[in-house]
Amino acid sequence: MQAVNQNNAATDDSAELKLPSDDQATQHKFDGKTVGHPLSDNPKMSMRNVNVFYGEKQAIFNVDLDIAQNQVIAMIGPSGCGKSTFLRCLNRMNDTIESCSVTGEFILDKQDIYHPKQDIVPLRARVGMVFQKPNPFPKSIYENVAYGPKIHGLASRRAELDEIVEVSLRKAGLWEEVKDRLHSPGTGLSGGQQQRLCIARSIAVSPEVILMDEPCSALDPIATAKIEELIAELKENFTIAIVTHSMQQAARVSDRTAYFHLGKLVEVNDTKRVFTNPEHDLTEAYITGRFG
Numbered sequence: 147m148q149a150v151n152q153n154n155a156a157t158d159d160s161a162e163l164k165l166p167s168d169d170q171a172t173q174h175k176f177d178g179k180t181v182g183h184p185l186s187d188n189p190k191m192s193m194r195n196v197n198v199f200y201g202e203k204q205a206i207f208n209v210d211l212d213i214a215q216n217q218v219i220a221m222i223g224p225s226g227c228g229k230s231t232f233l234r235c236l237n238r239m240n241d242t243i244e245s246c247s248v249t250g251e252f253i254l255d256k257q258d259i260y261h262p263k264q265d266i267v268p269l270r271a272r273v274g275m276v277f278q279k280p281n282p283f284p285k286s287i288y289e290n291v292a293y294g295p296k297i298h299g300l301a302s303r304r305a306e307l308d309e310i311v312e313v314s315l316r317k318a319g320l321w322e323e324v325k326d327r328l329h330s331p332g333t334g335l336s337g338g339q340q341q342r343l344c345i346a347r348s349i350a351v352s353p354e355v356i357l358m359d360e361p362c363s364a365l366d367p368i369a370t371a372k373i374e375e376l377i378a379e380l381k382e383n384f385t386i387a388i389v390t391h392s393m394q395q396a397a398r399v400s401d402r403t404a405y406f407h408l409g410k411l412v413e414v415n416d417t418k419r420v421f422t423n424p425e426h427d428l429t430e431a432y433i434t435g436r437f438g
């Protein structure tokens with residue numbers, strides 16, 4: 147039966163408007179059980195039964211997920227689905243938001259990172275974070291990288307510190323571009339270079355896990371390509387979790403992909419599988435651009 151518009155004229159368009167959106171139609175099919183392989187044989191971090199609230203509003207529902215050692219996991223999903231909220235729980239960045247409460251289990255190498263005795267400073271050195279917008283300190287390039295090792299007491303002599311700075315900048319693919327101006331301000335670098343500086347700063351304290359929250363969203367395609375190449379190199383030494391709006395980026399850089407929808411973890415699988423043969427209709431609807 148065709149729907150009738152306000153002028154009583156039947157049109158196909160108005161009939162279409164009365165149908166539920168793909169989003170609404172498929173939403174009902176999600177029973178809350180993540181499909182695919184959310185757990186791993188070789189987890190660096192294991193999260194169980196995670197729920198996150200901002201005041202009364204629940205942002206994450208019963209998420210179980212492992213992040214495998216020396217892999218890149220991409221977290222994707224429509225805006226507001228909770229990707230950044232979940233990521234920020236992994237180094238307790240949400241502790242800084244007063245209204246935010248987190249329940250569930252977060253284990254990093256058998257250690258409960260929400261244990262009352264857990265000190266946040268060493269935790270954030272072990273689980274570093276790179277933000278959407280490059281945020282170098284208003285200090286020299288050298289000091290940006292040296293700051294963390296200094297406060298964590300990782301170098302006792304200047305030569306040791308120099309070495310950490312050089313190695314970190316090399317690992318971040320920035321050394322050749324900045325070695326002759328280490329004492330110039332970090333903020334004087336291009337956006338892409340600043341983001342690599344922030345990655346060097348994170349690497350300098352020898353993290354085990356690096357969290358990246360849309361690290362390329364403020365960058366041009368060339369700077370983005372450099373960061374993506376870097377991610378592929380970094381996973382040799384680090385475990386990486388990246389939130390991205392770009393499905394192409396998730397497909398290029400990650401080994402596993404986790405698809406979130408309205409605060410629920412719908413599907414986790416090998417990235418290739420997610421993008422070529424998703425198990426859940428919601429994942430398929432998102433990756434084929436039917437919503438999001």
Ligand SMILES: Nc1ncnc2c1ncn2[C@@H]1O[C@H](COP(=O)(O)OP(=O)(O)OP(=O)(O)O)[C@@H](O)[C@H]1O
Binds near residue numbers: 223226229245
């Ligand atoms: N500080 C906050 N206070 C209150 N609600 C918040 C806060 N941060 C996020 N939220 C809410 O929690 C839900 C998840 O937000 P989150 O930023 O984690 O989603 P996201 O998937 O990362 O979104 P986007 O892709 O747009 O960055 C949203 O409904 C958002 O409005």
